[in-house]
Amino acid sequence: MDKFTRKTSFEQWFSPISTDLVEELVKASRLNYYTKKLHMASFMRLLLFAQLHETESLRALSDCVFSEELQNATNLNSISFSQLGRRLNQIPTEFFQTIFLDLVAQIHEKTDFQNRRKMTTPPKIIDSSTLPLNLNNHRWAKFRKTKSGIKLHLRLVFMEKGCSYPDKAVLTNAVEHDRGQLEVLVDDKECMYVFDRGYLDYERFDRMTDEGYFFVSRLRKNAVIRLIEPFELAENSPVLSDEMVVIGTTQNRPENVFRLIKVLDTKGNELQLLTNRFDLSADEIAELYKSRWAIELFFKWMKQHLNIKKFYGQSEQAVHNQVYIAMIVYCLNVLAQLNTKSKRTYLQISRYLKAALWKSAHIWLRKIQENSVP
Structure with missing residues (x-):
């Protein structure tokens, strides 16, 4: 990362998200057509901000736009929570999924994953976790008499020194059995798959x-x-x-x-x-089987530190979008660690980011690079 930059820490953190890719996706799905105010670039930044601060609702996020710094970052003076809700329901999940996969490709490159595959068979861990939903608001996800939920089926690339990251995800209703997803998650003959x-x-x-x-x-x-x-x-x-x-x-x-x-x-x-x-x-x-603990830690980290306890929308699309935004945030933290060769944990990187969100990026970069790998 460029140490001397005029960007804010927030802008520096989400800079791995390709502007060209976002524009291409927006154009392909006509996401900014007939949009007077809440364009996708602004909405993406709001959603990333909401994840960082674990903002509990779209109404609370709407109130956050009162902040002058957030106004500058999103080019919005104000926005209603109803506009945010409509936008979240309209965006196809493929939009966020494609951005997630592009960040994964960047992590592959930074970790030299392709060369690792030529030398050994790196482990990929497969598991799932159920994310509970409110039955009254999400009847489409009902899987028991009194419960609703979705299941995140995940494939995690395991690496030493704590740098593990998701590289493929499938979202289904919680009623779906894990076995049915093996066909989707197993697609690379040069890896070793570990599952329960x-x-x-x-x-x-x-x-x-x-x-x-x-x-x-x-x-x-x-x-x-x-x-x-x-x-x-x-x-x-x-x-x-x-x-x-x-x-x-x-x-x-x-x-x-x-x-x-x-x-x-x-x-x-x-x-x-x-x-x-x-x-x-x-x-x-x-x-190799012991490496399976890494995906348990990932799910625990995700549920504790990313905003997927309370869902902003009631539709299936809105819920899936929020899960992908959470994984995008995780990948951005991984890239921040890799780009700076930092020894900080993802949680420390995130905490320092929140503390210096609107300050010059070099302040945040300098902090997370302390005691970094030479």
């Missing part, structure tokens, strides 16, 4: 193996297993056993053989890990 037993699907595991995709998953305790051949364990290995097995009953059995590794978790419970990767050691497979 919620995605257990013998038929899909067979197809993944036949098509050249690698995975490690947790197996249910009551799974039917037939031993083919035990493998020798390394000396002092924490792994309990390592075996080649056939899984499933006669009626429901994959054609391929798999590898079953038994380990103990931190609480002393036995875990059965299933994989189709035979060239790695049992210890390496166990470590």
